[in-house]
Amino acid sequence: MTEDPFLTHRSLLFTVAYEMLGSAADAEDVLQESWLRWAEADRAQVRDPRAYLVRIVTRQALNRLRTLSRSREEYVGEWLPEPLLTSPDVAEDVELAESVSIAMLTVLETLGPTERAVFVLREVFELPYGEIGEAVGKTAATVRQIARRAREHVAARRPRMRVSRSEQRAVVDRFLAALRTGQLAELLEIMAPDVVMVTDGGGVVPAAATPFHGAAVVAKVLARAHRLVDTLETTAVWLNGAPAGRVDFDGAPSAVSLTVEDGRITRIHVVRNPHKLTRLNETAELAR
Known part of the structure; x- marks a missing residue:
């Protein structure tokens, strides 16, 4: 029996949600909501399950991010991302490790919700602009401009040097x-x-x-x-x-x-x- 695509790509989907939200608890909630929408989908109309699922998760994460913005403004003291225990294997993918680092997630907090989604999907997961546009409700040309601004914003704030x-x-x-x-x-x-x-x-x-x-x-x-x-x-x-x-x-x-x-x-x-x-x-x- 073939494994359900949602289970096949679950680690990827969790990572997308976590990088957008900086919270594992909220990422898990997003995955629950996304699973319900996936369960209701007409699978016969889904040509690329991975892209379809990333799109669902992105939309749910964006909704969650917008509702969280007020609670984070009212948070007592400094707000930092939720740390995750990871295996040393994650570090072997240098770009993935950098993208989920506490330092990078803290920088991503300074982006708006759509900018953050575009940056994560383009810079980390290397999705095409058109595909990102479908996820965030923008044209490919607009997504390209958002990605450029977000990239410049992050580059000005991220650590200057990588260390081994x-x-x-x-x-x-x-x-x-x-x-x-x-x-x-x-x-x-x-x-x-x-x-x-x-x-x-x-x-x-x-x-x-x-x-x-x-x-x-x-x-x-x-x-x-x-x-x-x-x-x-x-x-x-x-x-x-x-x-x-x-x-x-x-x-x-x-x-x-x-x-x-x-x-x-x-x-x-x-x-x-x-x-x-x-x-x-x-x-x-x-x-x-």
């Missing part, structure tokens, strides 16, 4: 060791002078309402966190296609993603909101 996974892992290991021991000097040494740290507690757990700027400030905040807890455990993990860290403060988990440029940390994203950490023990299946 081995270099990323080495910096992550040094950072976690320094955090575990509370060594201020070591923390200062591995951070860029203009490092920025963003923490997301969602109003559920303590987190800063605004980012911390500068190596001296960030190092002091991290060293203080070490002193204020009874137990601090660190674990190197793969999050969103890159080496990262899981840090448990008195048993409460946090996901820590680092952006590394020229061997130093330029950005630290710390997700503490427990509602976004429910998948830290479950490997996500991502695909292009």
Whole structure:
């Protein structure tokens, strides 16, 4: 018996929805809604199931993104994407790994819903402009213009340099060791002078309402966190296609993603909101 195309392409469809929404929970809801529409479709009229399913998921994700915009504006403190535990295999597809990185998803948050959909479908999944147009309700010529603007917007905000996974892992290991021991000097040494740290507690757990700027400030905040807890455990993990860290403060988990440029940390994203950490023990299946 032939497998249903929805199941065949489920990892791809989840990845499309997740990159558009930055939330695995919302991506799963979109897949549920898309499955219902797929179940009602006249399969005899579907020439390309993969393209048809991507179109359904894109439309559902766009609807969800527009309804989420208000709740994210009212979010307590800084909003960061939901981190996903991934296998090292994801990193082998460099473009996929970069597209799902916390740093990239944070940049994508600065795009409008349609711009984000067009960028994801064109730059990550390499869909033709006409096919994207059908998904977002625009002409191919309009989609081409939107894609160009979105590409320029993202290029101005994304990390300037890619680093090897081995270099990323080495910096992550040094950072976690320094955090575990509370060594201020070591923390200062591995951070860029203009490092920025963003923490997301969602109003559920303590987190800063605004980012911390500068190596001296960030190092002091991290060293203080070490002193204020009874137990601090660190674990190197793969999050969103890159080496990262899981840090448990008195048993409460946090996901820590680092952006590394020229061997130093330029950005630290710390997700503490427990509602976004429910998948830290479950490997996500991502695909292009």
